[in-house]
Amino acid sequence: xxxxxxxxxxxxxxxxxxxxxxxxxxxxxxxxxxxxxxxxxxxxxxxxxxxxxxxxxxxxxxxxxxxxxxxxxxxxxxxxxxxxxxxxxxxxxxxxxxxxxxxxxxxxxxxxxxxxxxxxxxxxxxxxxxxxxxxxxxxxxxxxxxxxxxxxxxxxxxxxxxxxxxxxxxxxxxxxxxxxxxxxxxxxxxxxxxxxxxxxxxxxxxxxxxxxxxxxxxxxxxxxxxxxxxxxxxxxxxxxxxxxxxxxxxxxxxxxxxxxxxxxxxxxxxxxxxxxxxxxxxxxxxxxxxxxxxxxxxxxxxxxxxxxxxxx
Numbered sequence: 001x002x003x004x005x006x007x008x009x010x011x012x013x014x015x016x017x018x019x020x021x022x023x024x025x026x027x028x029x030x031x032x033x034x035x036x037x038x039x040x041x042x043x044x045x046x047x048x049x050x051x052x053x054x055x056x057x058x059x060x061x062x063x064x065x066x067x068x069x070x071x072x073x074x075x076x077x078x079x080x081x082x083x084x085x086x087x088x089x090x091x092x093x094x095x096x097x098x099x100x101x102x103x104x105x106x107x108x109x110x111x112x113x114x115x116x117x118x119x120x121x122x123x124x125x126x127x128x129x130x131x132x133x134x135x136x137x138x139x140x141x142x143x144x145x146x147x148x149x150x151x152x153x154x155x156x157x158x159x160x161x162x163x164x165x166x167x168x169x170x171x172x173x174x175x176x177x178x179x180x181x182x183x184x185x186x187x188x189x190x191x192x193x194x195x196x197x198x199x200x201x202x203x204x205x206x207x208x209x210x211x212x213x214x215x216x217x218x219x220x221x222x223x224x225x226x227x228x229x230x231x232x233x234x235x236x237x238x239x240x241x242x243x244x245x246x247x248x249x250x251x252x253x254x255x256x257x258x259x260x261x262x263x264x265x266x267x268x269x270x271x272x273x274x275x276x277x278x279x280x281x282x283x284x285x286x287x288x289x290x291x292x293x294x295x296x297x298x299x300x301x302x303x304x305x306x307x308x309x310x311x312x
Contacts, residue, residue: 012036021163021167021245021248022160022163022164022248022252024252024255024257026257027090027257031086031087031090031257032090032094034087034090034091035087035088035090035091035093035094036091036094036098038052038087038088038091038094038095039052039091039094039095039098040098042091042095043095043098043099047095048101049092049093049095049096049099049101049106050092050105050106050109052088052091052092052095053088053089053092053106053109053110053113054113055088056084056085056086056087056088056089056091056092056113057085057113057114057116057117059081059082059084059085059088060081060082060085060086060089060113060114060116060117060118060120060121061116061117061120062078062081062120063078063079063081063082063085063117063120063121064078064117064118064119064120064121064122064123064124064125065078065120065124066078066081066124067121067124067125067128067263067267067272068124068125068127068128069128070128070132070270072267072268072270075267075268078267079264079267082260082264083260085117086256086257086260089110089113089114089256092106092110093106093110104176104203105196105199108199108200108202108203108206109199111202111203111206112199112202114153114256115150118146118149119146121263122142122145122146122149123142125142125272125273125275125276126138126139126142128272129142129272129273134273138273138276141276141277141280142276144276144280145275145276145277145279145280148279148280148283148284148287149259149279149283150209151209151213151287152254152283152284152287153254153255153256154206154209154210154213155209155210155213155214155254155287155291156251156252156254156255157210158210158211158213158214158217159214159217159244159247159251159290159294160248160251161175162175162214162217162221163240163241163244163245163248165221166224166232166236166237166240166241166244167237167240167241167245175221176203176207177207177211177218177221177222178204178207178208178211181200181203181204181207182204184200185197185200185201185204188200213291214291214294214295214298215295216295216298216299216302217294217295217298219298219302220298220301220302220305223302223305223306223309224236224305227305227308227309236301236304236305239301239304240297240301243297243300243301244294244297247290247293247294247297250286250290251290253283253286254283254286254287254290259279262275262278263275266278
């Protein structure tokens with residue numbers, strides 16, 4: 001008698017996923033259920049997704065500050081705030097889908113908030129290392145780690161969004177090209193819409209980075225758009241899913257949850273400086289390998305699409 005309400009509850013939560021295939025284990029069993037409850041709560045309060053994003057950003061920035069102190073109790077408070085920030089980061093998107101208020105502007109604001117959180121974390125960890133007696137070279141190490149982090153996160157997000165573009169009908173509306181964003185950016189005036197133009201400038205830079213790091217995938221998308229006009233045939237969807245689907249679990253290692261777990265472990269043992277090295281060596285090695293694999297898949301798919309065009 002109790003299974004039907006439980007199944008209904010699970011289906012309601014699942015309706016606020018981007019897609020189950022791109023969700024990690026921690027997301028599926030912790031952050032998404034928690035985020036859904038928060039989304040329902042914020043919906044009753046009539047809060048906007050952007051307001052939830054701002055609240056999560058504040059929690060994350062404060063968490064970064066608490067990592068500056070060498071007191072483990074304060075660090076643990078920072079970890080709890082960091083988890084709250086990540087839960088709110090899930091909740092804002094779920095609230096947008098729950099209330100049918102998804103927008104590109106919301107995705108841009110969410111990305112800006114995520115970057116501010118990790119700027120706070122990197123800055124305060126660096127200051128902690130400096131006051132613990134580290135060489136001034138720590139600034140170079142932290143900067144290199146931060147740039148690596150930004151590129152890895154942007155590319156992982158791009159491959160995840162592209163996977164949805166090819167395999168899930170609902171995912172095709174949220175994927176923009178730099179050329180399309182640039183065209184819209186040029187139409188807007190700094191005088192009339194300064195905030196919107198600033199957000200679009202940041203988004204334009206973001207999409208350029210993604211396409212620069214995945215040129216073959218960009219070319220594949222352009223070819224598929226030209227051939228099928230957004231109506232991707234089932235055989236192409238299945239082929240992309242079979243080739244790229246197994247890679248998703250590796251891309252998830254370059255997303256927020258893994259970094260948080262690594263950071264928490266290093267804070268608990270009092271060695272936060274290793275976080276920078278972890279970003280620069282293991283994560284970058286995985287990053288380069290995954291780009292190579294994904295670009296090989298894109299090239300293979302491009303050949304198939306061209307053969308289809310020649311035979312058509």
